[in-house]
Amino acid sequence: MDLPFYFGEEHLQVREMVREFARTEVAPVAKDLDRTSEFLWDNVAKMGPLGLLGVPWPEELGGAGMDQLSYYIVLHELAKVDASHALTVSAHTNLGTSPIVDFGTQAQRERYVPLLASGKVLGGFGLTEPGAGSDAGGTATTAVDKGDHYVLNGSKVFITHAGVGEIFSVTARTSPGPGHRGITSFIVTKDSVDLDRCRTLGVGHAEELPKTKGLRAGKKEDKMGWRSSDTRELILEDAIVPKENVLGTVGEGFVNFLKTLDAGRIGIAAVSLGIAEGAYGEALRYASVRKQFGQAIANFQGISFQLADMATEIQAGTHLLYHAAWLKQNGKPFKQEAAMAKLYCSELAMRVTTKAVQVFGGYGYTTDYPVERMMRDAKVCEIGEGTSEIQRIVIARNILASLEA
Amino acid sequence: MKIAVCIKRVPDMDLRFAIGAGGKALDPVGLKFDIADFDGYAVEAGLRLVESHGSGEVVVVSIGPTAVQETLRKALGMGAHRAIHLDAAEVPFDGMSIATALAAELKEGGYDLVLFGRMATDSANQTVGPMAAHLMGLPCVTAISKLDIANGRGTAERQLEGATETMEFPMPAVVTIDEGLGRPRLPSLKGIMAAKKKPLEVKPAQLGAANLTVDVIAFPPDRPPGRIIGEGADAVPELIRLLQTEAKVL
Numbered sequence: 279m280d281l282p283f284y285f286g287e288e289h290l291q292v293r294e295m296v297r298e299f300a301r302t303e304v305a306p307v308a309k310d311l312d313r314t315s316e317f318l319w320d321n322v323a324k325m326g327p328l329g330l331l332g333v334p335w336p337e338e339l340g341g342a343g344m345d346q347l348s349y350y351i352v353l354h355e356l357a358k359v360d361a362s363h364a365l366t367v368s369a370h371t372n373l374g375t376s377p378i379v380d381f382g383t384q385a386q387r388e389r390y391v392p393l394l395a396s397g398k399v400l401g402g403f404g405l406t407e408p409g410a411g412s413d414a415g416g417t418a419t420t421a422v423d424k425g426d427h428y429v430l431n432g433s434k435v436f437i438t439h440a441g442v443g444e445i446f447s448v449t450a451r452t453s454p455g456p457g458h459r460g461i462t463s464f465i466v467t468k469d470s471v472d473l474d475r476c477r478t479l480g481v482g483h484a485e486e487l488p489k490t491k492g493l494r495a496g497k498k499e500d501k502m503g504w505r506s507s508d509t510r511e512l513i514l515e516d517a518i519v520p521k522e523n524v525l526g527t528v529g530e531g532f533v534n535f536l537k538t539l540d541a542g543r544i545g546i547a548a549v550s551l552g553i554a555e556g557a558y559g560e561a562l563r564y565a566s567v568r569k570q571f572g573q574a575i576a577n578f579q580g581i582s583f584q585l586a587d588m589a590t591e592i593q594a595g596t597h598l599l600y601h602a603a604w605l606k607q608n609g610k611p612f613k614q615e616a617a618m619a620k621l622y623c624s625e626l627a628m629r630v631t632t633k634a635v636q637v638f639g640g641y642g643y644t645t646d647y648p649v650e651r652m653m654r655d656a657k658v659c660e661i662g663e664g665t666s667e668i669q670r671i672v673i674a675r676n677i678l679a680s681l682e683a
Numbered sequence: 684m685k686i687a688v689c690i691k692r693v694p695d696m697d698l699r700f701a702i703g704a705g706g707k708a709l710d711p712v713g714l715k716f717d718i719a720d721f722d723g724y725a726v727e728a729g730l731r732l733v734e735s736h737g738s739g740e741v742v743v744v745s746i747g748p749t750a751v752q753e754t755l756r757k758a759l760g761m762g763a764h765r766a767i768h769l770d771a772a773e774v775p776f777d778g779m780s781i782a783t784a785l786a787a788e789l790k791e792g793g794y795d796l797v798l799f800g801r802m803a804t805d806s807a808n809q810t811v812g813p814m815a816a817h818l819m820g821l822p823c824v825t826a827i828s829k830l831d832i833a834n835g836r837g838t839a840e841r842q843l844e845g846a847t848e849t850m851e852f853p854m855p856a857v858v859t860i861d862e863g864l865g866r867p868r869l870p871s872l873k874g875i876m877a878a879k880k881k882p883l884e885v886k887p888a889q890l891g892a893a894n895l896t897v898d899v900i901a902f903p904p905d906r907p908p909g910r911i912i913g914e915g916a917d918a919v920p921e922l923i924r925l926l927q928t929e930a931k932v933l
Contacts, residue, residue: 287753287756288875288876288879291756291757291760291870291875291878292872292875294717294757295760295869295870295871295872295875298869299869327871328869328871328872329871329872329873330872333872337873337876342871342872342873342876343872343873343876344872344875344876348872
């Protein structure tokens with residue numbers, strides 16, 4: 279779809295470039311990276327110079343200076359070929375970089391954003407804890423004021439880039455809970471776990487960046503999908519964080535990360551929609567060449583109706599996604615629309631990839647074809663950055679509030 | 684160094700395409716257009732030359748309707764410095780007509796090198812580069828896979844069947860590019876942003892007379908279906924007999 283209502287010529291050029299990148303650089307490696315669960319360092323090194331690791335940030339901060347729509351187009355196109363690549367860009371850009379761009383001081387922006395936006399180092403976001411997932415109010419990581427610095431203790435789980443990344447925004451309690459008040463965001467830093475690889479490639483590590491004492495990565499998760507994206511525990515043990523690294527206002531961390539998560543939902547919607555379209559494209563091609571009973575299986579209504587349903591729902595998801603993105607781009611409220619896009623597109627990704635495996639029959643269940651990987655990659659879209667249940671809560675609260683008003 | 688790169692906007696021939704109603708051209712509906720493959724290599728070659736010489740200018744030139752500006756902007760996004768659109772309602776099939784317009788534009792432009800792809804991926808004529816060279820009175824080396832410029836002279840390599848030919852030429856010159864010089868870079872996002880601000884000049888194309896026209900385009904006939912002649916070792920004698928007598932490949 280060309281979506282002339284949303285897209286200008288520049289968006290189409292971005293889309294064309296990312297498609298070509300995905301076809302020539304991502305498609306040939308996606309299967310092996312998934313199998314070995316190896317992080318996609320080689321392509322991180324290629325995506326940085328193309329501007330894909332800092333799409334929406336201003337040029338003076340090292341970004342590509344493009345708009346939000348371009349950023350979601352990048353995620354959407356990458357995910358059609360490999361969700362791990364899209365997720366890496368999404369986690370780095372929105373979770374890793376946007377909190378510093380949006381809530382950082384000028385000094386913090388100038389110090390950290392150019393490293394992140396250029397793709398020199400990767401970033402992440404430490405919110406989730408063993409006892410605080412959807413309920414971020416349960417945050418148990420503590421930050422104790424020691425005069426000129428804070429001492430942080432706690433453990434963050436399922437943190438994208440906890441191993442490969444170097445710059446993180448993390449949340450911790452500066453005053454006792456429970457509840458949302460008293461949570462503060464901090465910028466913390468560590469070395470990449472793949473220093474040798476980073477030095478060889480010339481990306482992923484900034485020697486000159488002072489590192490936080492007491493911050494380290496935990497064990498790498500062995501995941502069902504998104505396997506070449508890096509997910510680990512992030513551990514703070516008496517981590518010494520100078521006061522200049524407080525991100526935003528002390529005690530207001532919760533308000534800020536909700537904003538980050540709202541934008542993240544559009545990103546996950548884009549990743550989800552990409553997965554769905556990728557699987558649909560595979561199913562469409564396969565159904566038109568796979569012959570049974572003397573003809574292409576696409577000629578049978580049992581298959582063609584499924585393809586028709588996939589195409590229709592993908593079109594609906596596309597409008598939800600780019601509508602939410604357009605609202606954000608134009609400074610309009612987008613919380614509800616972002617939740618709707620994320621909810622619909624992630625569940626759509628699961629439906630479409632499951633159907634795609636079915637269209638492929640036994641072959642679809644093997645790793646010879648990409649649809650099984652897409653099906654595994656789709657599942658976590660219903661979980662990460664707010665489960666489907668949380669999206670329904672957000673939407674329900676919004677529509678009920680409008681009734682009360 | 685001042686380099687002109689002539690590029691053509693062509694349909695992606697890997698996609699399914701249909702022949703138009705008149706039978707003389709492809710049906711444009713559903714076609715996706717892009718810079719011709721070898722022309723992309725020529726842009727890359729031009730950019731690398733300017734980069735390695737530390738200074739200079741790459742000017743991309745294309746003939747056709749307004750839509751070619753999209754292709755020119757892609758080349759600007761890759762890093763070309765400016766673009767010239769020679770406006771023509773359609774691109775004639777006759778290479779001499781195109782070469783005439785290009786020579787008229789480029790002859791007095793003060794270019795050190797004029798680069799072409801070795802052929803357009805749609806028409807595959809391989810004529811425009813050499814014809815333009817002739818019209819401008821410049822030496823022309825075709826289908827090169829390596830190019831070095833030093834002291835006002837160029838050295839180029841051409842891949843022959845089983846051998847490599849190295850040749851030298853004075854500048855200015857026309858060179859047509861094969862794919863050995865390096866894969867065309869993708870336009871970076873910064874490149875795409877910068878391309879919007881780069882100059883793109885539009886002039887009418889001074890096409891020469893077109894003496895060639897396409898009479899008809901036809902798809903090749905359908906291949907006859909395959910035949911199973913047997914299974915395992917028992918089928919080998921019959922297979923060899925058919926390969927000798929029917930297919931005549933042995």
